[in-house]
Amino acid sequence: MKSSFKNIIDSEVPVLVDFYADWCGSCKMLAPILKQVKDDMGNGLKIVKIDVDKNQKLASKYNVRGVPTMMLFKNGKQLWRQSGVLQKNDIIQIVRQHS
Numbered sequence: 001m002k003s004s005f006k007n008i009i010d011s012e013v014p015v016l017v018d019f020y021a022d023w024c025g026s027c028k029m030l031a032p033i034l035k036q037v038k039d040d041m042g043n044g045l046k047i048v049k050i051d052v053d054k055n056q057k058l059a060s061k062y063n064v065r066g067v068p069t070m071m072l073f074k075n076g077k078q079l080w081r082q083s084g085v086l087q088k089n090d091i092i093q094i095v096r097q098h099s
Contacts, residue, residue: 005058008048009073014099015046016091019062019069021053026085027068036088037095045095072098 009015018034020027031049038047052059052067062071065083072080072095079098086094 005050006076008046010076011046011073012075013044013046014079014095015048015073016095017071017073018047018049019052019059019064019067019071020049021051021067024067030068030070030085033085033088033091037091040088040092041095044099074098 009017016034016037018027018030020030034047034049038045050058052064062069062078067083068085069081069083070086070091071078080094
């Protein structure tokens with residue numbers, strides 16, 4: 001997973017990574033919001049979901065302590081990070097600020 005994750009975040013298009021868990025209620029609330037964000041932003045944003053239970057080393061590397069945790073990457077650099085659920089317009093505004 002490490003090499004492919006590096007390839008994913010090493011993109012000129014912003015990449016929003018959602019660290020989640022299947023058992024997490026807030027993560028389930030965030031999923032349809034992220035779909036709306038993707039629908040609105042189209043090719044201007046990639047969204048990647050990472051299951052922390054299946055990718056514990058990756059979650060540990062990025063110090064993910066709670067889920068959901070979202071991180072925004074561009075060209076391999078982490079530009080933003082926040083835990084918890086945000087609304088669609090807030091996420092879009094954050095992505096545009098850092099693009």
